[in-house]
Amino acid sequence: MTGRITAAAGRTAVAAAFVTGIAVLVGLLPLLSGRDPALSVLRARSAEREPDAAALAAVRGELGLDAGHTAFLLRWAQDATRGDFGRSWVSGEPVAGRVVAALGVSATLTAFAVLVAFAVMALLVARTLVRAVDGGRDNGRNGVAAVLAGLPEFVLGALFVVLFAVRLRWLPTSGWNDLSHAVLPAVALGVPAGAVLGVVARDAVRDAASAPWLRAWTAAGLRRRVIGLAVVRRAAAVVAEQLGLLFAGLLGGAAAVEVVFAVPGIGRLAVNGAIAQDVPVVQACVLVVLAVGVLASATGGPARRLLLGPAGEAAALDSAPPAPRPPVRVWLWTCALVVAAAVVAGGVWRDPLAVDLTARLRPPSPTHPMGTDALGRDLLARLSHGAVNTALLALAVTATTAVIGVLIGLAAKRTSTAAALVNALPPVVVALLVAVTFQPGWAGAVAAVAATGWAPLAGHARSLAADQRASGHLVASRALGASSWHLTTRHVLPAIVPAVVRNAGVRLPAVALALATLGYLGLGAQPPEPEWGLLIAEGMPYVERAPWTVLFPAAGLVALGLAATSLAARAR
Template sequence: MRLLGRLCALLGLTAVIGLLPLLAGRDPALSVLRARSAEREPDAEALASVRRELGLDGGPFELLGRWSSRALHGDLGTSWVSGEPVTGQLGAAISVSVTLTALAALVAILVMTALVARPFVRGLRGQSVAGRAGFAAVLAALPEFLIGSVLLLVFAVRLGWLPTSGWRDLSYAVLPAIALGTPAGAVLAVVAGDALRDALTAPWRRSWTAAGFRVRTIAVAVVRRAGSVVTGQLGIVVAGMFGSAATVEVVFGVPGLGRLAVDAALAQDVPVVQACVLVILLVGAAAGALGAVAQRLLLGPALTDGALEAAAPREITSGRLHLALPAVVVTGVVLWGIWRDPFTVDLAARLLPPSAAHPMGTDALGRDLLARVAHGALHTAALAAGVTALVVVIALLVGVAGRRGSGAADLVNALPAVVVALAVAATAGPGWTSAVVAVAAVAWAPPAAHARSLALEQRGSAHLTAARALGASTRHIMFRHVLPAVVPPVLRNAFVRLPAIALALASLGYLGLGAQPPQPEWGVLLAEGMPNVERAPWVVAFPAAALVLIGVGAVVAAGRMR
């Protein structure tokens, strides 16, 4: 049933991709006509001719059928801007993105191994298995484009050890792969730490130790058990990196699929966006399926769908990080700068360093950075909180329905927000509304899977069986038993993902697909500050610190919620 659900969801998403020209915010025929001849007058006859050529005059079913038939034969249409076949632009871009993602996955595995190696060794020795989840939370809260920008400045510009941009050989992939793989490795480290902790403290491990099994044998069994959990997430992470590599490709000027898709979305070149999103979707589905297969092979016959459903994911814990500090700092910055004007331009005060008049300095247009960061907190953090609340509602509606929607949730879980944003921006144009729609469209899947696991566990519990036997109605069971058991853990799960939502919104703003200048959104601030980061590092340091504080604060709070 789950495989069927995934297949139906994949076909449904593919159909939406095929219908993107009809969803575009402008007339496709007019766009093609102007791309072919800017001087030609768009008269009714010329527009009708283009519509017939594109198959837009036959309705959505004919358009979808024609696009699907051509796609199956390798023809993904013609660019509305350049007039060239889309397929010819994809080959080299796909090769670059696949190579970059493979190297980033290697970096992610190395980062994960470095973060969990010490707790693993300590656990085998019978010592505490407390991991470094606090440090992992900080790494996971760093945007890929920020890590990439810092690496570019230090190792490419200052030291000259590696190339700054482009793509000729593997040396050009080192810094982008590190930037893309480091946050993903931190996320995997949290998952691996929980899995190792469960395996090391399981009853079978104590029994094996008492029976005299060698440490090496126990270590292999623990790694196999924990690996079955990590591989399932690794497929999703790899799919996410392949789709969200656009930010890193833009920073380093890498001619990959993500950069091609971003440029096409900003130009509203729908056929190119269609092709890029379709490729990313198929790669994501394949990576998720391979991860699930590897998970089953590692754990063997013990792994069943029921066991997967009953295993609710843990929330990230935060070690010794103090709960109040991030919230106090961000609140203090907001209260300090909210009364300042974030839009006043003063060219005589360009790129001033922090001072009494401008505690965070000024940007390239002389605007007060404290004011822009403070107003950006209301924009980014408040918007992320609103999207999180919407995600919780969707997750509960989908999750309490049992297995229905599980296939769609599994597929959407592997779909990065950047991919959806590309499709939305190509049709409706970039803006904060497009960013919210894109992030909410994919962020509901993990909490929904969590809610589904908890709801199924409750429905199979003995006390609900007794309640039904006593004549309790379905409404009574739902509101008095199921929801009280499901809502608090789902809230914690969603709260853990709030920093990821904030980062997604900031990333879309950085790419130009979300909030637009002069709005003081943190991603926009980082995009505006990057050209001047070497001369005035504070224009990037303060917005980046705000993003990290939001991420760490949310993770800490989620770990303390009970």
């Protein structure tokens, strides 16, 4: 009992320290940029007004900057505790009302997106579950999931607008007047997330299907319904923590979709506030997203314990034998490598920055094999030069987050408070803080994605490690005197790394998309840099008349996802 109280107190202390640190950082946001906040406010309110000494002094007095940084922070903290986030620097309206309204919109959109993600996950895992109940094993690859996970959300949104809203006129193109406006953005937001979740669920079902208890139940003649429910329950215990993290991530990471569909959500409000230098709006949005994300992420642990029953996380799940290694299709890999090398080699000798306004939006031709963009630049050259920026950087960030996730997952005996709190801050929000403090660019974008990308992997690793530590052979080995180091390095680690690597591999396109999205929002790569996400963003306004401007860079991201998933599958 004392140990549980101590552990709970430790988690509370960690959470309090984390939230306090973020709150201090957010509270000092107007002072961390090195620019005069009074000058920023004056320019935000009226770009034509001269920043004379009297005007600046009046603004400093209004903001309370004359009293010093400490007094300014304490005043802001007291007001924020009462729900008063001040007034907008641009409009002068109270910020709290706008944030509450935007939060309601984003929460509704996120709830629908989670339903879509759950439906996609169920479709992807259905075949594996049926084979598990029948005593077989599904050793198929996650190719479909990789394609879906590699589809950029804002590209899906743009295609949905063109097809279902403009051409077929089934649904509205933008806005937020009734639930019909939530359909297209929810599907665009939920499909890639559901694909990532489907990989986790398939691995969990496969592991449950390989357990000795399932073979014993099947030999005993238990009904398929009973066996199926038991497999679902065991797999759901692994997926449960991911659902809370999924909601938290979607809530704060929907800014791009909200911009495409002009949804007045909290992500779009924060981005617009950052562009307009409306710091009070950004402060309020960051704190609200953090609070809601922490609450959503905290539901994973109780849900897991509820699914596992009274035994909780001590319920045994014997370790699964290694799955058969998928056959190596040498000819397929050879063709893929040849095509990729041909694309890079064919475009690396071309100038990706050469502008030719007489060749704007030309379709693919012998002169321009992938066509040209709105400025007449060769898309093959830009795609080839952008491969290094997009693929290699995303691979490095993914590998870093996977290592961090495994290490934290192994060290955490219970639901990781740090993972839940960090996951509550999506890359867009972290990038906003970095951009305001320093300067927008690749370094800030990489730091933002790496600082948040390890959280779901840590939750996945912790769930798998808990199941392995509770397995029968590890309990027996521990009773015979095996050390914790031996059990971790020889049994737990080899059992969880393949699944986490596959999870990270499927998330690699999402990492590339996160970097691209930050560039699109002005927080990462800057034009005219040939980066795949920027290529998609630049081609979005012309997707109906020049679809190749979006098709080829989007295909590159999808191919990146397929390659990452196939390589990750070899980790079995």
